[in-house]
Amino acid sequence: MKGIVFTEFLEMVEETFGLETVDYILYKSELKSKGVYTSVGTYDFFEMLSLISNLSEKVNMPVQDLIYAYGLYFFKVLHRQHPDIINYYNSPINLLESVENHIHVEVRKLYPGAELPTFKINRKDDKSIEMIYYSDRGLYMFAKALIEKTFEHYNKNAVVNYTLLKEDGTEVLFLISEKNGEQ
Ligand code: HEM
Structure with a gap:
């Protein structure tokens, strides 16, 4: 890490x-x-x-609440350190869709030795997306916080549901839907 x-x-x-x-x-x-x-x-x-x-x-x-709180805090850090990466995207769903094949690819170059999760991403339509999180570290509450903060960054609301596909949290399905109305 x-x-x-x-x-x-x-x-x-x-x-x-x-x-x-x-x-x-x-x-x-x-x-x-x-x-x-x-x-x-x-x-x-x-x-x-x-x-x-x-x-x-x-x-x-609880540990999970602290990990979630840290994710909320860490979004600010990412935005401060990498405004260009975030500003490249014009919507929260477009950003999330690119975490695996653009954002974390750049992160690997910028932070040699970074241990990143893998996401399988399935864009449903312009308002919803499925993301399956895979990581031995089981930091899915960190992911949930970053997903929610991404919407907040664009002044959008979303419902973010998740299901643990493995009990230890190393595989987690996120169902994410943008809701109408500004935040
Ligand atoms: C500008 C955007 C982003 C940047 C620069 C970035 C960068 C990073 C960095 C530096 C780490 C730490 C790696 C390590 O400690 O070795 C990390 C971890 C992580 N990132 Fe990102 N990230 C971004 C966006 C996102 C988003 C939007 C999500 C969620 C969908 C996400 C999910 C995660 C998770 C869950 C981890 C924890 C590691 C794990 O679970 O195995 N990141 N990211």
Whole structure:
């Protein structure tokens, strides 16, 4: 997992829960990196799991809710770092349709060593799309948050339903429909 995912995660934890909580989870987690992350480095995903589960215990919130909250936060980071990629698309569904074969392809060039999910994408019509998420990391709530934020970015509403095709969340079907009316 890329360093930017760690540095921004710790930033969110600091903003939301304070520096003390950041220090606490760094101290409690088993970190080969010792908690020293640079945005261009690559670190073990196990470190993120460890940080999130210690945060979950500390602030008494479910892990999945924290992953979702981090996805909402991370969209802002992506937009700040890569406005050109996002602005290239004129609609949320066009952007989502291109995550697999354009966006994450560019991401691989920009972030060598990035561990990305695979999406199988089925565009139904101009208002709806199906995406099947595959990743050993099971970060489907992160995906859900990014999908919802994509619509918000274009001032659009959508209903995003998901079904776990594998219980551990490594395969998840998303059914996404844009709804009429501005947000
Ligand atoms: C400008 C648009 C985007 C950029 C630049 C981008 C970039 C990235 C980066 C840098 C990572 C971290 C890779 C790593 O830690 O090794 C990542 C992970 C991820 N991205 Fe994207 N992404 C974008 C849009 C999206 C969208 C719209 C979705 C959802 C449909 C998405 C789904 C994910 C998920 C779920 C992960 C977590 C890794 C996993 O589940 O295995 N991304 N992306």
